Amino acid sequence: MSELQNDRLLRALLREPVDVTPVWMMRQAGRYLPEYRATREKAGDFMTLCKTPELACEVTLQPLDRFPLDAAILFSDILTVPDAMGLGLYFEEGEGPRFRHPVRDRAAVDALPVPDPEGELRYVMDAVRTIRRELAGRVPLIGFSGSPWTLATYMVEGGGTKNFALSKGMMFDRPELMHALLEKLAQAVTLYLNAQIAAGAQAVMIFDTWGGTLTPDDYREFSLAYMQRIVEGLTREAEGRRVPVILFTKGGGQWLEAMAETGCDALGLDWTTDIGEARQRVGDRVALQGNLDPCVLYASPESIRRSVAKILERYGEGSGHVFNLGHGIHPTIDPEHAAAMIEAVHELSQPYHP
């Protein structure tokens, strides 16, 4: 493997000194980039893009060729694991992801296999290996997975949902069945992330997109407990370095203390929590990643710069902060506005790393 030329991300995630605050963006390889839309067009459909390692590598690297980002993140879908479990993932135009075989009863849960990451999911590992080779040490590569709870909602509903009628219905009425499903998902995700690490991922992130729709008790029992199990099962060292783990629950600002206790290295923050207050609450235990409102990128470069400055000031001096949006970049953002954000982070963060 090539030597890492820019390790700011890894250092900041471990709260080690850095020269400037590192920055990347959730969904940085995405529809706001014309070059992404061109590759997507070439691929035909979205899953072909995910399942063709060369194309996944191509879109992963696109934002790095355009912006001085401090990390690459594997381009993939969060639903690859349920798809490999045999649920039959497909995308309906304008409808989002759907599953042909939702999981709604004991027989369906029991029948779910735990996929072999180098079997049905080999295309993901091949993408990781290809990206690492092509990155040639420019920046670290982040691997990722959806959280068990987040995956379970899609698997039970048969796709995206606004109301969580079936998934929460199962959680309330048949908690033991939901736990069986989550247990299987925690096993599968642990294997999946460890395989990504073995293939070359230098940090990993667990996206808990829907944990924030739960009550505090239900969050701890049905989402956090399974993320903790994953954290405990992960390989934490590779290529002679620690592999940091980032947990991100959207809407989880009230539960940072509990999240920090899982043993992860960093927490993702959406924009509804002040990062300075978050640092006071958990900054002695974990690094923080975030937390610009993605809507700021709709505004002018001057407004963007002002908002970046405020977050850097709130976090304050020292390492332990990875700048990011509080959620994925919106598809209609002007790439020049993303450039303004990234430039502002590097420039304005220097005084905080004396």
Add this chain to the structure above:
Amino acid sequence: MSELQNDRLLRALLREPVDVTPVWMMRQAGRYLPEYRATREKAGDFMTLCKTPELACEVTLQPLDRFPLDAAILFSDILTVPDAMGLGLYFEEGEGPRFRHPVRDRAAVDALPVPDPEGELRYVMDAVRTIRRELAGRVPLIGFSGSPWTLATYMVEGGGTKNFALSKGMMFDRPELMHALLEKLAQAVTLYLNAQIAAGAQAVMIFDTWGGTLTPDDYREFSLAYMQRIVEGLTREAEGRRVPVILFTKGGGQWLEAMAETGCDALGLDWTTDIGEARQRVGDRVALQGNLDPCVLYASPESIRRSVAKILERYGEGSGHVFNLGHGIHPTIDPEHAAAMIEAVHELSQPYHP
């Protein structure tokens, strides 16, 4: 006016002793009720239902005829005020509310009138008067309005939005223009709620549906400050009793202390905050309304009863709690499940009011 036979709601909102915990449901007059769907059919379209006081009264009373609820809430739309400002509200099937004339520049903001509540909005006041007469003192009537920030998002976007591109764009790039719009809305909402109180509303609630999409700083500056101005301008006594004011910011669980400082009487809580912890934080200053996850009503009556018991236990002994869902009841809920919740609240709360 008839004497009030059941004043549990008003007493609980003022933290005065009650025999059992009062309960009502956001959107209790709504699509989950077959009798509502019949009236809606009869009315033809949604705005005719809102604008015909007899029909608005009919649907307001329907849930009270079915369940032993402790409050009625005016049936209306949150966008009546912008409609009366001349924006041209209409509903597209399956698309939600839209405005013919969005507000996007200084000229449009300056041109907005502050509507006379007994003029363009007289149909709302007539509905309040009709409902009070027909209620004949069974339970108190709650009036309501959307918060200035929430109304502004619809007015700038021209309808509902997922990304808040235009409204947050204006907030970041032209804060002075957004403030001018919010200032006008705060004036209009104050007049609107005071007119509802004069017409017979015995408590009022401000729905801040979209305040929770803001950063803590932006929430204080662009949403909470204007709700505070409204609270300060409201008539707080009518018919010889205090008129309690409830503030509800969906997703505002991190900001309860600041909300309690506005001078309101009660805070609405969604289900992502533990009501026992919320009581510790602000229960010496305000009552709390909430906070059952509305998805619990998808589950069995046994599960519903268990979840009700947990919230009552977490709140603990004494007054100051109005039981409610943490958000509006979903349209596909079985009315029998709502009945199970209401029954459980009255029955299981007795030991907490010795």
